[in-house]
Amino acid sequence: MLADHLPDFPWDLLQPAAKLAANHPAGLIDLSVGTPVDAVAPEIQAAAAAALDAHAYPLTAGTTALIAAQQTWLAKIAHADVSALGTIPTIGSKEAVALLPLLLGLTGNSKVAIPKLAYPTYAVGAQAVGATVVLADTPAELTESVDFVWLNSPSNPTGNVLTKAELMSWIEFSRDTDTVVASDECYLTLGWDESPISILNTQLIGGNYRNLVALHSLSKRSSLAGYRAAAISGDKEIVSALLQARKHLGLITPTPSQAAATAAWLDEAHALKQREVYQNRRTVMQQAFRSAGFEISHSAAGLYLWLTRHEDCWTSVNWLAERGVLVAPGIFYGEAGAKFIRAAMTETDAKINQLRDRLM
Numbered sequence: 001m002l003a004d005h006l007p008d009f010p011w012d013l014l015q016p017a018a019k020l021a022a023n024h025p026a027g028l029i030d031l032s033v034g035t036p037v038d039a040v041a042p043e044i045q046a047a048a049a050a051a052l053d054a055h056a057y058p059l060t061a062g063t064t065a066l067i068a069a070q071q072t073w074l075a076k077i078a079h080a081d082v083s084a085l086g087t088i089p090t091i092g093s094k095e096a097v098a099l100l101p102l103l104l105g106l107t108g109n110s111k112v113a114i115p116k117l118a119y120p121t122y123a124v125g126a127q128a129v130g131a132t133v134v135l136a137d138t139p140a141e142l143t144e145s146v147d148f149v150w151l152n153s154p155s156n157p158t159g160n161v162l163t164k165a166e167l168m169s170w171i172e173f174s175r176d177t178d179t180v181v182a183s184d185e186c187y188l189t190l191g192w193d194e195s196p197i198s199i200l201n202t203q204l205i206g207g208n209y210r211n212l213v214a215l216h217s218l219s220k221r222s223s224l225a226g227y228r229a230a231a232i233s234g235d236k237e238i239v240s241a242l243l244q245a246r247k248h249l250g251l252i253t254p255t256p257s258q259a260a261a262t263a264a265w266l267d268e269a270h271a272l273k274q275r276e277v278y279q280n281r282r283t284v285m286q287q288a289f290r291s292a293g294f295e296i297s298h299s300a301a302g303l304y305l306w307l308t309r310h311e312d313c314w315t316s317v318n319w320l321a322e323r324g325v326l327v328a329p330g331i332f333y334g335e336a337g338a339k340f341i342r343a344a345m346t347e348t349d350a351k352i353n354q355l356r357d358r359l360m
Contacts, residue, residue: 010332040227063258070233076268102128114149150184175211212235313341316329324358329342
């Protein structure tokens with residue numbers, strides 16, 4: 001069974017703290033998983049509703065309108081040369097992350113490089129095909145050849161942003177070694193203290209996307225986590241091969257979700273409004289956690305604060321749970337996170353304001 005080769009689901013380990021936090025007299029403030037709480041924009045809901053008579057099979061490749069919308073966003077926000085790349089929809093970004101090693105043809109003889117602090121699904125995708133996971137934040141840290149590399153900027157969990165020079169070092173590595181590099185850019189539009197750069201940006205590589213792909217998502221940008229709407233874009237040959245495999249496996253974004261995604265990719269107004277909501281919550285959260293003795297590390301972009309009091313992460317988790325606040329322990333993201341916690345900006349404004357009262 002595949003499950004026999006995978007680690008325990010990390011969030012199951014958080015249940016005792018979750019139960020403790022839920023018992024707080026004033027209720028639970030959940031900053032752990034990071035699921036959106038804000039309403040989907042009315043125009044996006046309307047687009048999905050108009051596509052509910054979805055009696056025919058949807059296109060794995062996405063409708064013409066959806067692909068055009070993705071290309072418009074990629075050109076405007078990622079500053080990509082859309083004439084030189086391919087793009088297809090995915091059923092959310094987690095599915096694409098987990099299955100990419102399989103769809104790329106990696107095996108038990110393959111090696112996958114991931115950041116030292118990383119979204120756990122990067123490792124899960126490698127483990128699903130029996131590949132070996134190698135930890136590296138720069139090409140210079142690789143002491144052995146690898147077959148595939150994951151980048152993540154802005155980072156989940158830390159909010160760290162890769163610089164142009166850091167991205168270029170990975171691009172040059174990809175070209176020198178003929179290695180596929182995938183950049184997870186799901187929080188690209190949530191830059192606070194720094195402005196994230198897409199690996200597809202023409203300033204970095206012109207229009208040469210060989211062996212490079214990027215993932216983008218509407219889950220947080222547009223509060224569409226429940227729609228499972230994302231995209232993978234880049235090297236035309238790779239995207240074409242992924243599409244063929246996805247056709248065989250039935251990995252198809254449902255018609256209403258494609259319609260909603262089309263509207264979402266094309267509209268920046270709702271995304272900017274949502275960004276402002278997160279920015280305001282971030283300000284309150286920074287003040288609240290600092291008042292409780294936490295230091296904020298990185299967190300220059302993205303949806304999370306990466307926090308430490310220089311104690312075991314579970315000590316911090318339980319201290320906060322006693323106050324009805326649930327966060328993610330840093331150990332979920334790698335050994336380097338053992339003294340950190342991650343707090344998501346995805347709670348209601350009312351709950352975020354309660355956080356300030358409970359911690360200050």
